[in-house]
Amino acid sequence: MDQQITRRGMMKAFLVAGATGAVGLVSTTGQAAPRAPAAKVYDAIILGAGTAGLVAAVEAYDQGIKPVVLEKMDLPAGNSIYALGSVNACGTRMQKQEGVTDSKDDLFSDMMKIAVGQADPALTRIYVEHIGEDADWLQDTIGVKFQKLEKLPYPLLGRIHRVEGGSITGGGKLIRLLLAACTKRNIPILYNTKAVELMTDKNMAVTGVRALTEDGLVDFKSRGGVVIATGGFSANREMLCSYMGGSTSQLALRGSPYVTGENISLTKPLFAKLVHLDQFHCGPIVSATHANPADALNCGYGIIVDLRGKRIIDEINTYVAKARALPNLTSENMAYLLVDSNWAAVNQMATKFTELNTPFFQDDTVEGLAKKAALPVEVVVASVNGYNDALKNNKLKELNPPCSYKNPHAMDKSPFYAFPFEGGITATFGGPKINTNAQVVTWEDKPIGRLYAAGNAAGGLFFRDYIGGSQLGAATVFGRIAARHIAKTCKKDKKT
Ligand SMILES: Cc1cc2nc3c(=O)[nH]c(=O)nc-3n(C[C@H](O)[C@H](O)[C@H](O)COP(=O)(O)OP(=O)(O)OC[C@H]3O[C@@H](n4cnc5c(N)ncnc54)[C@H](O)[C@@H]3O)c2cc1C
Structure with missing residues (x-):
């Protein structure tokens, strides 16, 4: 059986079968995907239409700035649509309604424990402080419905908020709902638009993105910042081999064949601090x-x-x-x-x-x-x-x-x-290290001007293993944080 065709069919099934208006922007529905306009200027340029990218786009818009999403495929084809849809959260409305006794400190120590103490404590703290509110946001703003809370084998607490997927995966449903939220806000999602280079000014702050479109190379300029939400590198055999050793590259793909390490290839030339590259x-x-x-x-x-x-x-x-x-x-x-x-x-x-x-x-x-x-x-x-x-x-x-x-x-x-x-x-954990504002940092731990990363693209939060549901959780938390920080920068710039 042709692996690529099978996967492709599967992707279409996630997004097209029984699709509602939520997939109106996806070219596989028969509608033309919007063409990339030349040298357009946006407040926030978001690379990748997965959970992290679409969350960042919605939040940026709701913060009053103008985002655009560039997606290299003709549909959101990353790991998100393969995900079961679990979100690991504490302090949510659902936990309160179901009478679950839990605490942020317990979640923090469970996350640090599963990462054998190697997760960045500041990022872990940000996760636990925000995830409760962010899971509620997924319900209230995005329209997610969670199933009754589930206990996972570890740490046996009712923290798993699983997105109800119906006939598709919970992750596929989450992407549909996020696309619908973008459509409602008229947020442009430009498909078949692959980011190939970050553009910088004389201080090496990021000013935009060069992307390969159906019309050739096009430059997109950003006023506030660029968010790398391109996923990890589980489908890039060369990177798996170099960073983790040959046997890892023999593993079968549980997710997307299109998460190919642009989190690294785009940020390495800017001397981003690349961490946890051997972790998956x-x-x-x-x-x-x-x-x-x-x-x-x-x-x-x-x-x-x-x-x-x-x-x-x-x-x-x-x-x-x-x-x-x-x-x-x-x-x-x-x-x-x-x-x-x-x-x-x-x-x-x-x-x-x-x-x-x-x-x-x-x-x-x-x-x-x-x-x-x-x-x-x-x-x-x-x-x-x-x-x-x-x-x-x-x-x-x-x-x-x-x-x-x-x-x-x-x-x-x-x-x-x-x-x-x-x-x-399933996924790689390594990538450019972010700080608590989701800004990518250099080897000297200084933020690279106007460059952000979220979701599987970002490094620092995960090591060795993860508590089920923390990856979609992290994509949501840090996608929103990146968007808010860019909005703050844009507003500050307007005043000066
Ligand atoms: C089988 C399976 C089950 C899982 N279940 C869960 C779960 O229940 N809970 C959980 O927390 N996690 C789960 N995960 C992990 C989870 O799916 C990922 O962590 C999460 O989806 C990552 O989202 P993301 O937005 O960072 O990236 P992705 O969803 O991978 O999206 C990245 C997007 O960027 C695009 N892109 C890549 N390069 C470029 C470029 N150069 N220019 C423009 N676009 C680009 C890609 O095409 C893609 O659309 C699961 C993973 C798998 C494989």
């Missing part, structure tokens, strides 16, 4: 169909075998760790979760795979299952028997690799299932 988030994926078996890999049942039928990893590991390890443990970056019917939710996972036309295997015996999955029968049977015997004799930790399930279950209830998965990259 992983998860399992079946890349042909985008089925996501994360719940299965965290279920606490079954064993994980490679294509030779051998156990390859301690199953206690989180889905993040399993996905991350896969290209190092197997040459194919692929494995199977073998699980039996003791796992109560196995039917739900099978239904999910079926709905996404994703092959999985089911049989009443382990032998039959191995045969159907084209795995070596004897090795698979030995792996399952080895696990069951070790469990019976209390020797799971002596297996190679050990199995450290806290509450292990025998694999003895038919039918048995084999769910395939690849290790996938």
Whole structure:
């Protein structure tokens, strides 16, 4: 199956299938995308029509300034439309309504803990101070509807505000609503307009952007500032290889093929301080169909075998760790979760795979299952028997690799299932470091004049892992902060 065509179809489905007026600006609806006018001047130039960029555009307009969004594709084609739509927030109206006891200090320490203390404390503090109000803003100003609050495995608090997506992902719905908010305000979104260079004055403050449009190169001038909201670099194999090492570049893409590192290539020539470039988030994926078996890999049942039928990893590991390890443990970056019917939710996972036309295997015996999955029968049977015997004799930790399930279950209830998965990259965490005003800083920690970054494009907030929902949260918080700071600059300039 042609990967690009599949992804493209998927993107259109997010934005076009059953679309309402919210996608009126998207050229794939049949309407012409606006052409880029020559050397236009705007207050704020925002690069990228993802969550961070569209939030910044709405906020800039609502602050009384004139924004424009430049988007290199013919629709918002970044990671946002792949996102489940979780927003990690505390202090929201919903938390109060649902009687959740939480505090900003607790969220702060949870975020620092998951980042093993390496997240920028000032940025983390800004996140926790703003996210409650910003999640309410998504409801009140953008029209987002959140599902009932969810608890995630970590840190077991009702903080997950999941955007109700209906037939599409929560992230896709969020983008539709943000586009509708831009349409309502007549904010221009110029598609097929790729930023290729930042323009500066003699002090190296940013004065605008040179972009490649359907009419060739066009210069856009900004009065107040430029926001880099171009996402990260998970789809740029060269950057993954250089910054993280070869095995990372073998990971399958869980998100957009168009987030290709312009956060770095645009800002590096201005000596932006580039941080956390080796940091990224992983998860399992079946890349042909985008089925996501994360719940299965965290279920606490079954064993994980490679294509030779051998156990390859301690199953206690989180889905993040399993996905991350896969290209190092197997040459194919692929494995199977073998699980039996003791796992109560196995039917739900099978239904999910079926709905996404994703092959999985089911049989009443382990032998039959191995045969159907084209795995070596004897090795698979030995792996399952080895696990069951070790469990019976209390020797799971002596297996190679050990199995450290806290509450292990025998694999003895038919039918048995084999769910395939690849290790996938969700997003990169590195990029130009921002300060608490979302301004990009130099290696000397000085703000680069009129240059901002938000969302996956910005570096400093995330390290090692993230609490689910914090990335869309950060795109919202720092997108709004960048817009407000630019508005303040414009107003100050008008007075002088
Ligand atoms: C499967 C999956 C599930 C996820 N689920 C969640 C979740 O539930 N909660 C959560 O918090 N996070 C989640 N994430 C992460 C989240 O999707 C991202 O962190 C977030 O969407 C980033 O938004 P953004 O606005 O920074 O960038 P993006 O949404 O990636 O948008 C960047 C945009 O910039 C454009 N662009 C790039 N270069 C240029 C250029 N040179 N000129 C003009 N435009 C350009 C791109 O085409 C794109 O439209 C998930 C990610 C994946 C892959």
